[in-house]
Amino acid sequence: MPIQRSLKAIGSRTINAVWRMGYASRFLVLTLIYSGLSFRRFRLTVKEMFFSGVMSIIIIMVAGMFVGMVLGLQGYETLKRYGSESALGTLVALSLVRELGPVLAALLFASRAGSAMTAGIGLMKATEQISAMEMMAVNPIARLIAPRFWAGVFSMPLLASIFSVMGVFGGYVVGVVVIGVDEGSFWSQMQDAVDFQHDIMNGLIKSFVFGVAVTVIALFEGFDAPPTAEGVAGATTRTVVQSSLAILLLDFILTAFMFRGA
């Protein structure tokens, strides 16, 4: 009997998860269908970009700087063993542009902007603001969700780029200014090794995909949250957990396609 109960519980959770994925997919399709307003009245999207993108810049810059500094230190220690200290710029830049920039920026974006989006939409639902909008014949998907969605999608690649730039700067500060790696080698090797199409564009594509995933999860969780304090709190937690897992899973899949054997 306990086995039967366990199987029943697993089955129930699986069915529930599939239902929610279905709802989330439908939610994404509706968001895309009702996106016209987000572009016709672009200031709505710009306003949301301020809250999700601009307000995240400080944390992204600081985190990027420190990650670059750590990369500079660790990279120098490793490269020194092989007498390749001059390749430090290449190591820092490729690590950031291909991988750490998009992934860490997306994780930070999910924690700061994603959770705020979920809490904001969830609270609007709990305080009947979304119902009020519906009763005023204003589609909440078009007016509330779509501008936030596009704001997140547009912000994410920009934030990832800022993260990478700050990281390279952090690596430069530690490698060149503090440790004393040759400045010319640092920059010239980086310039030779980093390919715009293969490295930078693929990094941007990654961050775009992460942006779609994080904003859809955040907005869906907020829109679907039970209209109570516990409901909103639970939805916010789920946003951070699910977004983080989605980012890491998508990163593996995208990396496998983009950099296989490169």
Next chain:
Amino acid sequence: MLWLGIAWFRMPLLKSSAGFGSVTSSQALVEIRDVNFSYGSRAILKGINMTLPKGKVIAVMGGSGCGKTTLFRLIGGALKPSKGYVKVDGQVIHELDHKGLYEIRRKMGVLFQFGALFTDMSVYDNVAFQMREHTDLPEEIIHDLVMMKLHAVGLRGTQNLMPVELSGGMARRVALARTIALDPMLILYDEPFAGLDPISLSVVGDLIRRLNDALGATSVIVTHDVPESLKIVDYIYFISEGVIVAEGTPDEIRNSEIPYVHQFINGEKDGPVPFHYPGGDYKRDLGVSA
């Protein structure tokens, strides 16, 4: 037995009331016919019939969980009846498609229980919201209209405040200004008096009546505030256990001998609505032998 009891309560007043029974379909803005609604197997409304004429203020009263908010949502098209229909301005609400429903909702105003003001917008932007969404009016005209609406509720000076800076009564009045922003033909109020101090309550009640008359609209107030409702409404429906147990004008309701209405109006703790939730033998629960 309860069903029979409710049917019995209902009989006398329905017979004595001329009420809105003589209203023809052409005079009615809202017609509710044999409306049934269930959440799963739990029946909430059981054969509700109402006729709400143009220009009147009507209260729908009853205890918590009696189905009045469900009725409110059915009129607004947020729910679909399992049987029967709700007609607003000649259109059956649940048969409308998404576009049709939004068209009819533009002619409605809804005041939610705690105002539901958009917390990221100022008072001004809240009142201007529908004008900006549904009209192409220039900003100067919108400004004048917003000022007129705020003036009507006595809060012209609050235009730059955020909702969090308003008291409960002020927030309700701003929400009222937003509700009438596009001069609706039908205004729905969900518990408009809940949580208000006596002065705010009186102000909101007075505004509901005056704005309804000024706009020539029809107002439906879902409430369980007896004294304020009796002061401002033209007609009252009482709902209990999903059916209309009584209806009439405020005077008829005040003088009603129907036990349920009497208990409700006078706030008696025991009566047709019992104080005790049905339970087993009290002595047995306490473990005391007879």
